[in-house]
Amino acid sequence: MRYTLKIVLALALLGTGIQLLAPAGPAAAATKRSAYVRSVLRDRPSALLQGVRDLTGHRHRGTAVGSPGFARMPNGDRARRFNGRGQYLRFADSKAFEIDATGALTVEYWMRPDTLQFRDTEGSGYVYVLGKGNPGSQEWLTRMYSRQNQESRPNRISGYSFNPQGGLGAGSYFQDPVAAGRWIHVALVVNSRARSSAYPMGYVKIYKNGVLRDTDSLQGYGIVPRSGTAPLRVGTGYLSSFFQGAVGNIAFYGREVSGKRLRAHYLAGR
Numbered sequence: 001m002r003y004t005l006k007i008v009l010a011l012a013l014l015g016t017g018i019q020l021l022a023p024a025g026p027a028a029a030a031t032k033r034s035a036y037v038r039s040v041l042r043d044r045p046s047a048l049l050q051g052v053r054d055l056t057g058h059r060h061r062g063t064a065v066g067s068p069g070f071a072r073m074p075n076g077d078r079a080r081r082f083n084g085r086g087q088y089l090r091f092a093d094s095k096a097f098e099i100d101a102t103g104a105l106t107v108e109y110w111m112r113p114d115t116l117q118f119r120d121t122e123g124s125g126y127v128y129v130l131g132k133g134n135p136g137s138q139e140w141l142t143r144m145y146s147r148q149n150q151e152s153r154p155n156r157i158s159g160y161s162f163n164p165q166g167g168l169g170a171g172s173y174f175q176d177p178v179a180a181g182r183w184i185h186v187a188l189v190v191n192s193r194a195r196s197s198a199y200p201m202g203y204v205k206i207y208k209n210g211v212l213r214d215t216d217s218l219q220g221y222g223i224v225p226r227s228g229t230a231p232l233r234v235g236t237g238y239l240s241s242f243f244q245g246a247v248g249n250i251a252f253y254g255r256e257v258s259g260k261r262l263r264a265h266y267l268a269g270r
Contacts, residue, residue, distance in 0.1 A: 034077050036269030040108075040251050043261055046096035049234075049250040051080055052089060062091040068235065071246035073110055074183050075269045079248025080234070084120050084127070086242055088235035095254075097132050097232045099140060099161060099190050099225035102254035107142070107159075108187035108207075108262060109250040110269065113243075116147040116155055116180050120242045125149025126156075128237025129247060137228035138162035138169075141237045142188055147178075159188035159206050161223050170223045172206035172214035185209045185266045191256045192218060192225050205256075209270075210263030 033041075037055060040048055048055040051070075052062035066087035068080045080089060095101040111129055118127045126149065131141030142159040145151070158173030178184075185208070192202035201218040218224075234250065236242050249269070 034075050034269070036075050036077065036249060036265065039265050039268040040249070043253065043257060043265075045251040045253050047094070047250075047252040049089075049091070049252075050248065051078065052091075058096065060091055060094055060096060062089045062234075064089055071112065071248070073112075073246075073248050073269065077249055077269070079110065079112070079246045081114075081246040082235040082243050084115070084118060084242045084244025088233050088239075088242065091232040091234075093132075093229050093231055095227070096252050098227040099192065100227050103193040103202075103225075104189070104191040104254065104256050105140070106187060106189045106253040106255065106257040106262075107140075107250070108185070108257070108265065110183050110185050110248045111144075111157075111243075112181065112183045112246040113144060113155075113178060114180055114245040116178060118144075118146045118241070118244055120244075121146055121149075122241040124151045124153075126153075127241040127243045128233075129157075129243050130232070130234040130250065131237045132230050132232050133162065133166075133228065134230040134238050135166065137164055137230050138166040139164075139225065139228050139230065140188070140190060141169075142186065143237070144243070157184070157186060157206075157208070159186075159204065161190045161204055161218065161225055163221075163223055164226050164228060168221050170204050170216055170218045170221045172204045172216045174206060174208045174213040176208070183270075185269065187257070187262045189256050190218075190225060192223075194256065207259065207262050210259065210266035212259050 054060040160169035160171035
C-alpha cells in the first residue's frame with residue numbers, strides 16, 4: 001500500500017506526540033477578531049480599515065508613508081501611530097470613502113492625541129486627522145485644534161463637508177478637555193438626502209463616544225457634496241499638517257448609522 005509523503009510525515013510525527021496544525025486561514029482569522037470589530041461588521045460597513053488592511057474583504061489596501069509606528073487600542077486592537085512629522089496612511093480613491101456615491105456617509109474611528117499642542121499645524125492652529133480632498137477637489141475632512149490657537153478653540157475636534165473648490169465647509173464639533181494619551185471614539189455623519197424644513201440641504205453630525213454632540217445644516221455654506229479623485233489619507237488631510245498620535249479601526253458606511261449602533265460600537269471597543 002502506498003502512502004503520500006504528507007500521510008507518512010503525519011504518522012511519523014504522531015508517534016512522537018507532535019501535532020500537525022492546519023494553517024491559519026480566513027476562518028481562523030475571524031475567530032481572533034475583537035468584539036468591537038465583530039460589532040462593526042454586523043452593520044455592514046463598506047470598509048473597515050485596521051492599519052493598511054480592510055477587514056471587510058473589499059480590498060481597500062493602503063500604503064504607509066514615512067514608517068508610522070503601532071499602538072494598542074483600549075480593547076487590544078492594533079492602530080497606527082503618527083509622529084506628526086510627515087507620517088500618514090494613504091488609500092486610493094474609492095466610492096466607499098465618498099459622500100455623493102450614495103448621498104450619505106458615516107465615518108467612525110478611534111483617535112489618541114499624543115500631544116495637546118501640535119508641532120505641524122495649518123490655518124489658525126489645527127491638524128487634520130483624516131479625510132479625502134485635494135486643493136480644488138475637496139470632499140470631507142476631520143480635524144483637531146491645538147490647545148492654543150488663533151480662534152480660541154482649545155483642542156476642538158470637528159468634521160466638515162466641503163464644496164469641491166474648498167473655502168468654508170459645513171461642520172460639526174465638540175470641544176471638551178482632552179488628555180494626551182487618552183482614546184476618543186469619533187463618528188462623523190454627512191447626509192445630503194435627509195432633507196427637511198430644518199435641514200433643506202441635509203446636515204452634518206458629530207458623535208463623541210457614541211453620543212451625538214452637534215448637528216449643523218449643509219445649507220449654511222451651500223454645500224453640495226461632490227466626489228473627487230483625491231485619496232483617503234489618515235494622519236493628515238492634504239499634506240499641509242500632520243497629526244501626532246494614533247488612529248485605528250476606521251469604518252465607512254454609505255448611509256447614516258444610527259446613534260444607537262454607534263454607541264454599541266463604542267461600548268464594545270472601550
